[in-house]
Amino acid sequence: MTSQALQSDYSNQFPTAEENQITDGLNDFSETFLEYSQELGLGYIKDIELNLGLTLAIKNYQNHPNYTISENATEHEHPLQFYFRLQGYVHSNVEYASVKAGETALCGCGMAPKMLFKEPIENQEVDIHIQPELFKTLFGIQDGDIPSQFKHLFRQPDEEYSVRIGTITAQMQVVLQQIWQCPFEGLIKKVYLEAKVLELIALRLQQDMTGEIIQCRTVKPRRTVVEQIYQAKEILESRIDNPPSFIELAEDVGLTLYQLKQGFQKVFGQSAFQYLHQYRMEQARLLLYEGNMRVADVANCVGYSHLGQFSAAFKRMFGINPRDCLKGKA
Numbered sequence: 439m440t441s442q443a444l445q446s447d448y449s450n451q452f453p454t455a456e457e458n459q460i461t462d463g464l465n466d467f468s469e470t471f472l473e474y475s476q477e478l479g480l481g482y483i484k485d486i487e488l489n490l491g492l493t494l495a496i497k498n499y500q501n502h503p504n505y506t507i508s509e510n511a512t513e514h515e516h517p518l519q520f521y522f523r524l525q526g527y528v529h530s531n532v533e534y535a536s537v538k539a540g541e542t543a544l545c546g547c548g549m550a551p552k553m554l555f556k557e558p559i560e561n562q563e564v565d566i567h568i569q570p571e572l573f574k575t576l577f578g579i580q581d582g583d584i585p586s587q588f589k590h591l592f593r594q595p596d597e598e599y600s601v602r603i604g605t606i607t608a609q610m611q612v613v614l615q616q617i618w619q620c621p622f623e624g625l626i627k628k629v630y631l632e633a634k635v636l637e638l639i640a641l642r643l644q645q646d647m648t649g650e651i652i653q654c655r656t657v658k659p660r661r662t663v664v665e666q667i668y669q670a671k672e673i674l675e676s677r678i679d680n681p682p683s684f685i686e687l688a689e690d691v692g693l694t695l696y697q698l699k700q701g702f703q704k705v706f707g708q709s710a711f712q713y714l715h716q717y718r719m720e721q722a723r724l725l726l727y728e729g730n731m732r733v734a735d736v737a738n739c740v741g742y743s744h745l746g747q748f749s750a751a752f753k754r755m756f757g758i759n760p761r762d763c764l765k766g767k768a
Contacts, residue, residue, distance in 0.1 A: 483499065489632060500561070503706045504706075507557040511550070515548070516545060519567055520543075521537065522542045523540070523563045525539050525562035526561040526562065529556040537603065541605060542603070544602045545599060545600065548593035549599060550598075564618070604645050664705055666692055666697075673687060674710065687710070736748075737749075
């Protein structure tokens with residue numbers, strides 16, 4: 439049985455077993471370490487205030503395979519953000535807010551719409567927020583003289599914020615690794631991380647300004663069975679309206695049918711059929727929550743030709759009828 443959690447407050451996703459905080463008021467530095475709840479999985483989050491108006495979050499956690507976390511984000515004023523996803527795929531009902539492993543998002547100021555997110559099982563990310571005034575000070579920008587290449591970063595609160603997705607380059611990967619493995623403590627740690635964060639911001643801005651994407655080319659080692667199982671999962675997710683048979687799926691990823699069935703159960707704690715059914719229902723909920731499609735159209739999108747069967751399956755999963763999940767009704 440799969441557990442569901444729908445969160446509207448990010449901090450509530452992490453009922454902590456332990457919370458440690460280090461504060462240095464003289465140097466405008468504080469660090470909070472949150473241990474991930476063992477009820478949900480394993481891992482941690484570090485929230486670091488490097489300076490007034492400059493924060494760094496390092497997130498490294500893994501959810502239990504049978505526990506799904508969704509976050510309901512209300513409409514809000516969005517900060518200036520530099521986001522780097524190292525592992526996992528965050529799904530959202532708003533397409534541009536979905537970010538895959540190996541991608542980086544540059545988000546400007548403005549208004550972010552109401553969105554629903556599904557947290558990945560495995561999550562590694564580096565998230566940087568910088569106040570607009572500090573950004574302008576660092577770059578010598580005057581309020582009335584914002585360079586054209588930066589104007590999309592400074593929209594008004596009544597304008598929708600800008601999101602630009604890029605690929606994490608080899609240079610960015612080096613800096614991200616240095617941040618992840620910072621060897622220092624105290625004031626030296628603050629200075630080191632602040633320098634690396636500013637370097638990362640510069641690399642991301644350069645990518646945005648030039649459109650340059652540098653892919654890190656490596657020799658791929660032979661895939662493990664676990665990697666093949668994850669590939670099978672991705673195929674199912676990409677073909678929910680017309681999924682392959684499990685024999686075809688096993689052939690597509692280079693496994694026997696027995697390996698696929700056993701591996702799926704071991705990695706995700708449920709059969710491939712159960713996972714596909716759950717994923718279809720979750721995608722249906724995202725589409726219904728967005729409110730732009732009829733229930734019948736949503737049913738077709740997730741592979742149901744019979745509306746009654748879809749409605750019954752949806753109610754069994756979430757305890758409500760699909761119509762009650764439409765925008766403004768639930």
